[in-house]
Amino acid sequence: MAGLLIAATNHGPGCIWLRLMIGRNRRCHLLYGLRGLAALLMLSIAISGCVTSVSGVLDVDNKAVQPVPAKLVAEMSKKGMSPTAPILVRIFKEESELEIWKRDRSGRFALLKTYPMCRWSGKLGPKTKNGDRQAPEGFYHVTAGMLNPASQYYLSFNLGYPNRLESALGYSGEALMVHGACSSSGCFAMTDEGVAEIYAVAREALRGGQASFQVEAFPFRMTPQNMAKNRNDPNFSFWLNLKQGYDFFEVTRQPPTVSYCDRRYVFNSQFEGREPTDPLAACPASTNSIPPAVASRDEADLLAMNKLVSTGTGLSVHAYSDGGMHPSFRKLLDRRGPKKLAEMTSTNSVPISRPDAALADPHIEDE
Numbered sequence: 001m002a003g004l005l006i007a008a009t010n011h012g013p014g015c016i017w018l019r020l021m022i023g024r025n026r027r028c029h030l031l032y033g034l035r036g037l038a039a040l041l042m043l044s045i046a047i048s049g050c051v052t053s054v055s056g057v058l059d060v061d062n063k064a065v066q067p068v069p070a071k072l073v074a075e076m077s078k079k080g081m082s083p084t085a086p087i088l089v090r091i092f093k094e095e096s097e098l099e100i101w102k103r104d105r106s107g108r109f110a111l112l113k114t115y116p117m118c119r120w121s122g123k124l125g126p127k128t129k130n131g132d133r134q135a136p137e138g139f140y141h142v143t144a145g146m147l148n149p150a151s152q153y154y155l156s157f158n159l160g161y162p163n164r165l166e167s168a169l170g171y172s173g174e175a176l177m178v179h180g181a182c183s184s185s186g187c188f189a190m191t192d193e194g195v196a197e198i199y200a201v202a203r204e205a206l207r208g209g210q211a212s213f214q215v216e217a218f219p220f221r222m223t224p225q226n227m228a229k230n231r232n233d234p235n236f237s238f239w240l241n242l243k244q245g246y247d248f249f250e251v252t253r254q255p256p257t258v259s260y261c262d263r264r265y266v267f268n269s270q271f272e273g274r275e276p277t278d279p280l281a282a283c284p285a286s287t288n289s290i291p292p293a294v295a296s297r298d299e300a301d302l303l304a305m306n307k308l309v310s311t312g313t314g315l316s317v318h319a320y321s322d323g324g325m326h327p328s329f330r331k332l333l334d335r336r337g338p339k340k341l342a343e344m345t346s347t348n349s350v351p352i353s354r355p356d357a358a359l360a361d362p363h364i365e366d367e
Contacts (some may be wrong), residue, residue, distance in 0.1 A: 058196055060347055064149030068200045076112065080105040084208025087112075087201060088255050089142075091178075091188060093120055093135060094220035094318065096326035098178070098190060100201055101253075108253035115198065116326035118182035118345055119189040119353055123320045124219040125235040127161060127186060130172040133322065135186055136161045137219055137238075139245060139258045139265060141212040147203060154180030154192040154347060155199040159215055165260040168279035178215075181350035182341060184323060188217075189353075191345040214255045222246045224304035229315040231305075241265055247301070251294045259283075322357035333358060 059066050068083055076083060081102045088109055090099040096117040101109040122134035136159060146158040156179035162171045173186065180192035190198060205213060219235070220226045222243045230236060245267045248256040256267040260279035268291075271284040290298075308315065325333065333341050338355040345352075352358065 058154075058192055058347055063155055063196065064147075064199070064203075066196060066200055068204060069197060072113065072197065072201070076102065079110055079112065081110070081112065082208075083201075083204045085205065086208070086210040087205040087213045088249070089178075089198075089202075089213060089215045090249075091117075091215065091217040092221055093124055093137070093218070093324060094226070096120065096324045096329075098188065098194075098198070100198065102201075102205075109249075109255070110253070112201070113197075115190055115194050116328050117188055117324075118191045118194070118329045119184040119323060119325050119358065121184040121186055121323035121353065123323075124230070124233070126166075126171070126238060127173055127176065128169075128171045130174070132173075133185055135184065135188060135217070135323065136166075136173075136176050137217045137242065138163060138166065139242075139256075140215040140217065141258075142202070142215055143212045144203075144206045147199065147206075148177070148179075151177070151179055153177070153183070153187075153189070153195075153350060155195050156180070156187075157199065157202060159217070163260075165263075165265065165279045168260070169263065181346040182325075182329065183350050183353040185353065192347050193345075214258075216242075216245065216249070218242060218246060224301045225308055225315075227301070228305045228308040229317050231309060233317075243301075244298075247297050248291075248294050251297050252291065318361075321360045322354050324361050325358040330358060330361065 073083055076085075079102075081104045085103045086109075087103075088101040090101065091097075092099075098115045098117055100112045100115070102112045104110045120135040122132065125134065126138060127134035127136040138161070140159040140161065140163055142157050142160065146160060148156045148158065156177040159176045159178065161173055161176040177187045178195065178198065179187055179189060180195040182189050182191060202213060219239060219242075220230070222239070227236075227239070227243070230239065233239075241264045245256045245258070245265060248254075248267055257269075259266040259269055259271070259276060261276035261281060261283035263280055266276075266283055268288070269283070269286045270288045272287055273284055276284055329341065329345075332344065333352065333355055336344075338352040339349075341355075342349045342351050
């Protein structure tokens with residue numbers, strides 16, 4: 001809210017003029033007597049650093065230090081979590097959702113909250129080069145130094161793309177973020193209100209001693225049905241690799257350890273000698289095996305996928321013109337238009353990126 005000025009001047013006995021200047025918008029209000037002075041004080045407090053959002057008021061001046069909302073803290077307590085307990089973030093493009101998982105008193109990670117994503121760009125598949133508008137897919141680790149309290153999209157954190165594997169494969173790009181507003185050119189836009197809460201939860205976990213939190217970005221929830229319907233996609237072998245890490249977390253509720261070798265991700269492996277240093281070289285011999293419960297999950301999913309393929313049940317594939325948008329936001333975009341949605345999702349009304357493409361998204365949800 002740059003350019004905010006509150007000025008009060010005398011205007012005859014018993015009254016004052018209040019002038020508000022916000023950017024190019026200038027409005028004057030005549031206030032009378034002591035009631036006017038009280039109103040001036042209240043208005044100056046309310047306006048200093050606050051704007052209305054979709055469902056409340058966001059702090060602008062102190063956005064990076066806003067506390068975790070009391071309602072969410074209460075939900076943590078209900079689920080046996082503390083605000084400083086470690087977190088894990090999962091992102092799903094096709095569903096346009098971001099999940100925050102948090103370690104509870106049992107030592108396992110449990111789902112804290114699922115956030116609808118307002119916008120992501122590109123198509124399903126990994127990001128490979130700068131300017132391709134692709135939102136990334138893969139495993140990333142976010143440290144405190146990757147939080148951005150001065151983002152032009154309210155608040156953000158950098159995913160760390162390209163990671164070591166992606167760099168070795170020659171992939172290019174920078175500043176791939178989870179941020180506010182509803183505009184994307186390779187990032188995940190969560191609205192200002194959404195990212196304010198996500199940022200606060202992440203900040204407190206890092207303050208609590210978590211050196212970094214894992215972000216797992218997937219094309220879709222890696223169910224047998226989704227794998228079956230995307231089996232002919234050029235990225236299918238890559239997605240099978242991602243599914244290994246996905247399955248480990250689904251079964252164990254622990255973040256997988258991530259290594260890079262043989263041009264792929266390797267999860268929860270202990271190697272002879274030392275951790276592989278060249279992501280393109282063959283993997284060293286492993287001294288451990290896949291946990292039986294994870295191996296059983298993999299086998300069951302493969303059988304289910306093959307059965308779906310053989311029957312041809314529910315295997316239609318969505319073709320994205322440019323990314324996606326959660327159905328809740330797409331409904332608002334259709335009914336209210338891009339200008340109004342921009343006002344609802346951003347404190348400084350960042351325009352919705354490619355609204356026509358968002359409305360053309362053929363992904364149908366039960367609304």
